[in-house]
Amino acid sequence: MGKKHSMQLMEIEEFILKSEGEWSSMRSGHSIAFKQFEEVVSTIKITLLNKNSIKVNKFLQESSYKVEDILMPFEIEWEGESNWDQNNNSFSGKSLLIPIANSEIILRSSGYAENIKAISKYSFLSDGTIKLVTTYEHTVSEERIWFIHKNVRCRSSLIRGINKDLILQTSFASEVRKINE
Amino acid sequence: MGKKHSMQLMEIEEFILKSEGEWSSMRSGHSIAFKQFEEVVSTIKITLLNKNSIKVNKFLQESSYKVEDILMPFEIEWEGESNWDQNNNSFSGKSLLIPIANSEIILRSSGYAENIKAISKYSFLSDGTIKLVTTYEHTVSEERIWFIHKNVRCRSSLIRGINKDLILQTSFASEVRKINE
Numbered sequence: 351m352g353k354k355h356s357m358q359l360m361e362i363e364e365f366i367l368k369s370e371g372e373w374s375s376m377r378s379g380h381s382i383a384f385k386q387f388e389e390v391v392s393t394i395k396i397t398l399l400n401k402n403s404i405k406v407n408k409f410l411q412e413s414s415y416k417v418e419d420i421l422m423p424f425e426i427e428w429e430g431e432s433n434w435d436q437n438n439n440s441f442s443g444k445s446l447l448i449p450i451a452n453s454e455i456i457l458r459s460s461g462y463a464e465n466i467k468a469i470s471k472y473s474f475l476s477d478g479t480i481k482l483v484t485t486y487e488h489t490v491s492e493e494r495i496w497f498i499h500k501n502v503r504c505r506s507s508l509i510r511g512i513n514k515d516l517i518l519q520t521s522f523a524s525e526v527r528k529i530n531e
Numbered sequence: 532m533g534k535k536h537s538m539q540l541m542e543i544e545e546f547i548l549k550s551e552g553e554w555s556s557m558r559s560g561h562s563i564a565f566k567q568f569e570e571v572v573s574t575i576k577i578t579l580l581n582k583n584s585i586k587v588n589k590f591l592q593e594s595s596y597k598v599e600d601i602l603m604p605f606e607i608e609w610e611g612e613s614n615w616d617q618n619n620n621s622f623s624g625k626s627l628l629i630p631i632a633n634s635e636i637i638l639r640s641s642g643y644a645e646n647i648k649a650i651s652k653y654s655f656l657s658d659g660t661i662k663l664v665t666t667y668e669h670t671v672s673e674e675r676i677w678f679i680h681k682n683v684r685c686r687s688s689l690i691r692g693i694n695k696d697l698i699l700q701t702s703f704a705s706e707v708r709k710i711n712e
Binding site: 380382385389479492498499504506515526 | 696705
């Protein structure tokens with residue numbers, strides 16, 4: 351990391367640093383069309399990665415960006431259970447996220463709405479809430495994440511059709527930092 | 532309503548006008564300490580009131596404000612069922628809300644966290660999301676409401692202790708406009 355960045359962090363870097371760690375998440379999904387609730391309990395782990403790590407470099411080789419273009423890459427891992435489908439379903443996964451400097455985009459190795467590589471556009475609201483918009487082939491996901499305490503994050507999201515009028519699902523997660531890992 | 536207001540609406544008035552109508556709500560509550568989910572389905576009706584109506588005047592008589600001080604009073608009525616306590620519990624209620632001109636407060640005949648008269652302070656984020664903070668005797672509620680479509684509102688809230696470190700509950704509602712009332 352260059353001297354400039356160690357002196358003055360970008361807003362996105364501050365956000366990533368605050369998010370680093372292990373979180374216990376309660377998430378509720380609302381299927382708008384069917385008026386169905388989903389409840390998900392999971393553990394989310396957010397880890398900073400070295401810019402020169404093999405993972406990051408492998409991903410960059412498949413992109414049009416170089417290591418000089420990127421800020422603070424990180425990985426999100428999740429593991430949990432959903433009550434969807436009556437049965438309790440276990441799931442887990444991980445995603446590599448790479449913010450690009452001097453732009454407002456994050457490269458993702460797998461996306462939220464569809465499990466493929468994706469690019470998220472982000473912006474910050476006046477109170478520090480981050481908004482992420484990711485366009486997939488058939489859907490668009492819009493997420494917002496904000497801290498209500500240094501150890502509690504809220505995350506709301508919606509998945510809509512490319513046609514803006516069709517909202518498929520909203521969801522909301524309360525994420526509490528695991529203190530004694 | 533004076534000429535100035537009919538020509539140029541205040542941000543809060545625009546928000547109230549967009550919210551007027553009947554909404555079908557799915558709400559999820561997350562009890563942070565006990566990791567419990569609550570699911571609530573309800574109907575919410577938001578009605579504009581005349582500044583000179585008996586209801587509004589009666590409320591103002593018990594306050595330090597006059598009819599000249601107020602903007603666009605409205606009433607919220609709700610009726611629904613919660614799955615809290617294993618049993619399905621029906622509930623209903625209503626609240627009168629009166630925004631005060633040249634300030635950022637709304638008088639409420641009954642509050643969200645505690646069923647007593649309350650004053651909410653509000654502000655708008657850069658994307659039009661309204662944030663409402665209401666301080667009660669033992670708790671503080673923070674709500675944010677935003678439109679993801681002209682017919683879909685999202686509403687998140689948290690209830691915390693007066694001591695900022697204790698977060699009791701978060702919740703999230705997806706509210707879809709009922710088109711054919």
